[in-house]
Amino acid sequence: DAKTTQPNSMESNEEEPVHLPCNHSTISGTDYIHWYRQLPSQGPEYVIHGLTSNVNNRMASLAIAEDRKSSTLILHRATLRDAAVYYCILRDRETSGSRLTFGEGTQLTVNP
Amino acid sequence: EAQVTQNPRYLITVTGKKLTVTCSQNMNHEYMSWYRQDPGLGLRQIYYSMNVEVTDKGDVPEGYKVSRKEKRNFPLILESPSPNQTSLYFCASSRRLADSYEQYFGPGTRLTVT
Numbered sequence: 001d002a003k004t005t006q007p008n009s010m011e012s013n014e015e016e017p018v019h020l021p022c023n024h025s026t027i028s029g030t031d032y033i034h035w036y037r038q039l040p041s042q043g044p045e046y047v048i049h050g051l052t053s054n055v056n057n058r059m060a061s062l063a064i065a066e067d068r069k070s071s072t073l074i075l076h077r078a079t080l081r082d083a084a085v086y087y088c089i090l091r092d093r094e095t096s097g098s099r100l101t102f103g104e105g106t107q108l109t110v111n112p
Numbered sequence: 113e114a115q116v117t118q119n120p121r122y123l124i125t126v127t128g129k130k131l132t133v134t135c136s137q138n139m140n141h142e143y144m145s146w147y148r149q150d151p152g153l154g155l156r157q158i159y160y161s162m163n164v165e166v167t168d169k170g171d172v173p174e175g176y177k178v179s180r181k182e183k184r185n186f187p188l189i190l191e192s193p194s195p196n197q198t199s200l201y202f203c204a205s206s207r208r209l210a211d212s213y214e215q216y217f218g219p220g221t222r223l224t225v226t
Contacts, residue, residue: 041220042219043202043204043218044155044202044204046214046216049214099157099160100155100215101157102154102155103154
């Protein structure tokens with residue numbers, strides 16, 4: 001699977017938007033972009049995924065660059081509960097099936 | 113409620129004493145897998161199963177066994193645990209292959225081998 005690069009940590013204030021970047025310059029045409037997050041003392045949970053177009057769901061938005069070499073996870077109004085490690089993962093639909101390869105992720109701190 | 117359950121949540125054992133960590137899901141998912149999480153190494157896949165009686169090795173399978181006799185259960189077996197298997201273990205499940213956009217993870221099992 002292609003590699004992703006994320007900042008080690010980011011900080012935000014409560015009720016402000018948060019933009020979490022991810023670089024994936026070697027992404028292939030069959031790679032989906034997935035975001036998972038891991039709250040303290042819990043297992044990872046799915047946040048959002050996309051292929052080419054921007055995506056919105058109840059948790060977040062995913063903005064994908066036109067060349068697909070980077071993407072940004074957007075939390076519209078951060079809450080204290082959003083403090084977690086956020087993982088950007090590429091999944092090759094053709095070769096890796098359901099397998100997810102986790103990197104180190106971005107530790108998001110939300111200040112009250 | 114859709115969920116993945118693991119038992120036990122915490123386990124302290126001694127080297128060489130066989131143990132089993134159970135994993136069960138109630139979503140009728142075909143795909144199940146086991147990960148371990150270690151500081152500085154992230155989450156690494158141990159074994160996975162595409163369906164009943166179909167299992168395969170992940171990235172770090174040494175020292176582990178699995179079985180998939182029923183769709184809902186996927187136990188992780190450590191025949192002879194060693195201290196380097198001290199870790200946080202997660203079970204996950206999803207629908208199969210290309211449709212499996214969302215994987216559901218269990219709450220984790222913290223294992224200490226002394």
